[in-house]
Amino acid sequence: MSANRQILFASRPSGQVTEANFKLVESPIPTPGDGEFVVRNHWLSLDPYMRGRMDEAKSYAKPAEVGQVMVGGAVGEVIASKHPQFKQGDFVNGAFGWQEYARSDGSGVRKVDPARTPLSYYLGVLGMPGVTAWMGLLDIAQPKAGETVMVSAASGAVGSVVGQLAKIKGCRAVGIAGGKAKCEYVMKDLGFDACVNHKAGKLREDLEAAAPKGVDVYFENVGGEVLDAVLRVMNPFSRIALCGLISQYNAVEPYGLKNARSFLVNRIRLQGFIVTDRMELWPRALEELARWIAEGKIKYRESVAHGLENAPKAFIGMLRGENLGKQVVKLV
Amino acid sequence: MSANRQILFASRPSGQVTEANFKLVESPIPTPGDGEFVVRNHWLSLDPYMRGRMDEAKSYAKPAEVGQVMVGGAVGEVIASKHPQFKQGDFVNGAFGWQEYARSDGSGVRKVDPARTPLSYYLGVLGMPGVTAWMGLLDIAQPKAGETVMVSAASGAVGSVVGQLAKIKGCRAVGIAGGKAKCEYVMKDLGFDACVNHKAGKLREDLEAAAPKGVDVYFENVGGEVLDAVLRVMNPFSRIALCGLISQYNAVEPYGLKNARSFLVNRIRLQGFIVTDRMELWPRALEELARWIAEGKIKYRESVAHGLENAPKAFIGMLRGENLGKQVVKLV
Numbered sequence: 001m002s003a004n005r006q007i008l009f010a011s012r013p014s015g016q017v018t019e020a021n022f023k024l025v026e027s028p029i030p031t032p033g034d035g036e037f038v039v040r041n042h043w044l045s046l047d048p049y050m051r052g053r054m055d056e057a058k059s060y061a062k063p064a065e066v067g068q069v070m071v072g073g074a075v076g077e078v079i080a081s082k083h084p085q086f087k088q089g090d091f092v093n094g095a096f097g098w099q100e101y102a103r104s105d106g107s108g109v110r111k112v113d114p115a116r117t118p119l120s121y122y123l124g125v126l127g128m129p130g131v132t133a134w135m136g137l138l139d140i141a142q143p144k145a146g147e148t149v150m151v152s153a154a155s156g157a158v159g160s161v162v163g164q165l166a167k168i169k170g171c172r173a174v175g176i177a178g179g180k181a182k183c184e185y186v187m188k189d190l191g192f193d194a195c196v197n198h199k200a201g202k203l204r205e206d207l208e209a210a211a212p213k214g215v216d217v218y219f220e221n222v223g224g225e226v227l228d229a230v231l232r233v234m235n236p237f238s239r240i241a242l243c244g245l246i247s248q249y250n251a252v253e254p255y256g257l258k259n260a261r262s263f264l265v266n267r268i269r270l271q272g273f274i275v276t277d278r279m280e281l282w283p284r285a286l287e288e289l290a291r292w293i294a295e296g297k298i299k300y301r302e303s304v305a306h307g308l309e310n311a312p313k314a315f316i317g318m319l320r321g322e323n324l325g326k327q328v329v330k331l332v
Numbered sequence: 333m334s335a336n337r338q339i340l341f342a343s344r345p346s347g348q349v350t351e352a353n354f355k356l357v358e359s360p361i362p363t364p365g366d367g368e369f370v371v372r373n374h375w376l377s378l379d380p381y382m383r384g385r386m387d388e389a390k391s392y393a394k395p396a397e398v399g400q401v402m403v404g405g406a407v408g409e410v411i412a413s414k415h416p417q418f419k420q421g422d423f424v425n426g427a428f429g430w431q432e433y434a435r436s437d438g439s440g441v442r443k444v445d446p447a448r449t450p451l452s453y454y455l456g457v458l459g460m461p462g463v464t465a466w467m468g469l470l471d472i473a474q475p476k477a478g479e480t481v482m483v484s485a486a487s488g489a490v491g492s493v494v495g496q497l498a499k500i501k502g503c504r505a506v507g508i509a510g511g512k513a514k515c516e517y518v519m520k521d522l523g524f525d526a527c528v529n530h531k532a533g534k535l536r537e538d539l540e541a542a543a544p545k546g547v548d549v550y551f552e553n554v555g556g557e558v559l560d561a562v563l564r565v566m567n568p569f570s571r572i573a574l575c576g577l578i579s580q581y582n583a584v585e586p587y588g589l590k591n592a593r594s595f596l597v598n599r600i601r602l603q604g605f606i607v608t609d610r611m612e613l614w615p616r617a618l619e620e621l622a623r624w625i626a627e628g629k630i631k632y633r634e635s636v637a638h639g640l641e642n643a644p645k646a647f648i649g650m651l652r653g654e655n656l657g658k659q660v661v662k663l664v
Binding site: 052059060223227236242243244245248254255256257258259260261263264265266267268269270271272273274277 | 384391392555559568574575576577580585586587588589590591592593595596597598599600601602603604605606609
């Protein structure tokens with residue numbers, strides 16, 4: 001392969017993302033300058049937060065720039081280096097973007113061990129989504145044994161870990177997912193106690209049945225009417241870790257949340273959070289997650305797309321909820 | 333006076349409260365049983381939370397019962413006692429209800445000193461509203477010097493104290509109030525740095541102008557579209573102390589909050605709270621408030637209605653925002 005295939009962010013979506021918002025191009029494989037290295041990406045990560053970057057609106061990170069390589073995390077192997085800390089053959093995880101090769105000065109890059117777990121795990125349960133689950137649940141919401149923990153997008157990269165962490169902590173784990181198959185996966189494979197299919201048309205009754213003692217901790221990935229419905233079943237002094245609002249990312253008109261009264265009546269604590277704000281917690285989170293995976297207490301599943309050219313389609317599918325587990329793209 | 337005039341809660345309102353929801357009756361002045369005392373109420377407190385009690389919906393306190401004396405706090409003088417801790421001539425504050433005389437077993441009753449401040453202050457700045465302001469701002473939101481603190485219902489019993497506490501802590505204090513006269517009062521008499529009239533028709537621009545560096549702490553008493561607009565000007569890592577939602581209490585259809593995305597993008601911490609959940613904080617709060625009043629750092633104003641028969645009208649007016657400062661009813 002003599003060229004670097006790249007997917008550019010071609011235009012900002014209005015509402016739904018389409019493949020026309022992306023463009024596949026080729027450029028020469030980069031070479032490292034002083035203090036730089038070049039990585040060959042093996043796996044790309046596709047994550048809901050990327051949808052936010054495609055908008056121009058103020059957000060926690062600056063918007064992606066039209067005409068540039070699409071932003072995103074990846075894992076790969078260093079193939080050339082003039083950087084003192086990274087040498088050829090190192091495996092690394094960083095924000096390398098949607099491309100086959102990337103140049104990096106090492107900022108925000110961590111070395112990973114391909115012998116310990118499959119390389120792609122560093123994009124999921126042993127990477128940003130896993131730490132997100134750990135931080136939102138264990139640092140922010142702090143469930144106690146016997147409490148009921150509810151999580152939306154329960155079959156996704158973050159939600160699937162949240163529920164399993166809740167079980168490790170002795171809680172009742174209740175998932176919310178879009179579809180019967182996802183709910184079965186969440187209960188049978190991941191060991192959640194219950195799962196509500198929010199597409200079944202009777203969300204309120206199903207939530208009440210799944211959480212007969214109410215909800216003490218809600219880990220929110222979805223927002224919109226799911227959040228509104230869950231607000232009705234929150235307990236006094238409950239906590240909400242607000243991690244994402246995927247139902248709103250493609251929405252032109254945001255959903256109007258009607259049950260704000262529950263925040264007051266139930267003295268709810270809600271905390272919005274971004275996993276990169278607390279880098280000091282990552283080492284402990286990753287250590288615990290790796291241990292629980294090794295002990296078989298956390299199970300992990302991926303949806304794999306093949307080839308860089310299929311990244312846009314897989315990303316659009318993920319925003320529609322078509323993936324089960326962490327969505328990745330295999331390049332090598 | 334040989335009879336005890338009482339205002340009963342006659343019927344649950346649907347939407348707006350009207351005088352027809354109350355009924356004035358007379359009954360004999362009560363006499364104390366063993367372990368009880370009888371108080372003659374001098375001042376009744378009228379507070380927004382009472383609207384919530386008039387609904388049947390689940391709330392933090394059980395709904396008021398139709399046909400019973402309307403619930404509420406009062407201060408008065410003990411006129412007869414068979415209670416070991418309360419004697420004739422003591423002045424007391426408790427949930428004595430909308431009536432001229434009340435019998436009590438002392439639960440939730442505190443003695444107050446009429447020589448220290450005017451008796452009615454124990455219903456306001458040295459009572460539940462004052463402690464509410466202190467707790468929400470200083471315990472929950474914890475503003476730092478130089479930060480911008482915004483508070484809605486800024487001319488009310490709670491809001492007026494919140495802004496003055498913010499000034500004491502070295503913050504920029506920005507009020508939101510309904511009307512020009514209230515805003516002038518808040519700025520000129522209470523010393524807030526700015527005040528936004530939410531009835532002026534350009535809420536968003538006015539909020540941005542009043543808080544040019546954004547909002548670090550928002551103390552919310554109002555909810556609805558005011559909250560939605562403030563969410564647009566919240567800063568990263570800001571805090572919201574959610575104390576009340578008065579705009580929603582009379583609403584048949586709750587307002588749909590559209591800017592929930594700000595909770596995530598700005599990593600906002602929102603905490604709903606009720607002042608009676610943390611009784612252990614009251615002594616310190618009351619001590620600090622009394623000191624700041626004595627030092628002239630907190631100013632206090634009341635809207636006074638006269639006579640028990642005028643309590644319903646004054647209550648309805650308060651829900652419409654017609655009061656300036658704490659709404660009380662003078663009985664003696």
